[in-house]
Amino acid sequence: MILFGTIVNALLIVIGTILGRFLHNIPERMKETIMYGIGLAVAVIGIQMTFESTQILIVIISIVVGAVLGEWMDLDDKVTKLGQWLEIKLPRKEEGMNISEGFVTATLIFVVGSMAIIGAIDSGLRNDHNVLVMKGIIDGFTSIILSSSLGIGVAFAAIPVFLYQGIITVLSTQISQYIPQALLDFFISEMTATGGLMILAIGLNLIGLTKIRVANLVPGILVVGVIVTVIHFL
Template sequence: MVLLGTLVNAALIVIGSIIGRLLKGIPENMKQTVMSAIGIAVVVLGIQMSFESDNFVLVIICLVFGGVIGEWIDLDKWLNRLGQYIEVKFGSKDKGGSIAQGFVTGTLIFVIGAMGVLGALNGGLRNDHELLISKGIIDGFTSIILAATLGIGVLLSAIPVAIYQGAIALFATQITKIVPEAALKLFLQEMTATGGIMIIAIGMNLLGLTKIRVANLLPSLIVVAIAVAFIHNF
């Protein structure tokens, strides 16, 4: 079953979020301390990811062009509107956090990174789900803390994770036929580094140091794919 790893990953996010909401009664000062710890950990993770690139100038160029495209489309606004729409459907804001904020933050953290892409490809090509299940365990523990501090909206981030990774798993055979192995390896490397910068921005937002519209940087990942295709072919 090619979607097993994806479904386990999404399910662990849901389970972790539910557990996190059961812990919502923890004192406010404890929540702030935990959120600071998460923010710092996320920044460190982003720094580690950003060192994957062998050509940091390429990462900067992709972030600049991706940021311009993202601001033009204003993905951040649309993601927040989707979260707010869900919030209205729930009837009110989740006590202890905004559903929109939890949804957007969770989606960005769980979607960005090469682990999901590699895991989905392994699942689709070899029926090997170990990597995605490992990612699911990490995401599950992360979602516990995020849901305890940001609210139940974190649970809803399981939906884009399932769609994104599921699509890659289902079309894995076609992807590997079209994309040469060397190009795919380069893409994953540069995507990890570019995603790492976004992860750093998410961590800084969680720490309250910045208010970066990270969702508007997501087109950078598409720009990375275009740049890699150009480099590989020329």
């Protein structure tokens, strides 16, 4: 089932929110250690994916060019400003945040990022749900923390997560109908490796070793498509 990863991700957000409403006093040290553990696991997944490449030079060029494009468009800053704009437009209660704010805050955290895109493409093209399941674990734990302060609105973020990742997954399955199998296999291997580096960056950010603007690396996926297409037809 191609939507398995997306469904698991959405369910873990809901489960995490419910748990968060009952677990108000999670020790900070426990939160920190668990997040480090998740970060290490994400980093390992990213490293494993990087070894899928058959031509590492394509991965390097795609990451570099993608980073240039991402920084030029300043995607990370645009995402931040979108969140700020939404928070300004939404009504705020004097004491704490309301359901709308919990929903928007959680949605921005769960939807934005390369892991959602790469994982959804992986589910659609390879029927491989590992990335989305790992993302679901991260989102689930994050939901526990968010819902303890923002309330039940966090659970509703599961809806846009399901729609966003589900649409990308379904669209990815249609690619094989219009692209030669050899080109598709070539793209999958290099896209997986390039996405793996981005996921490694997410893991390092979770651990606290780096502050990489991963959103600015996402255009690298498009660069991979261009490069492998040119190489294939040449």
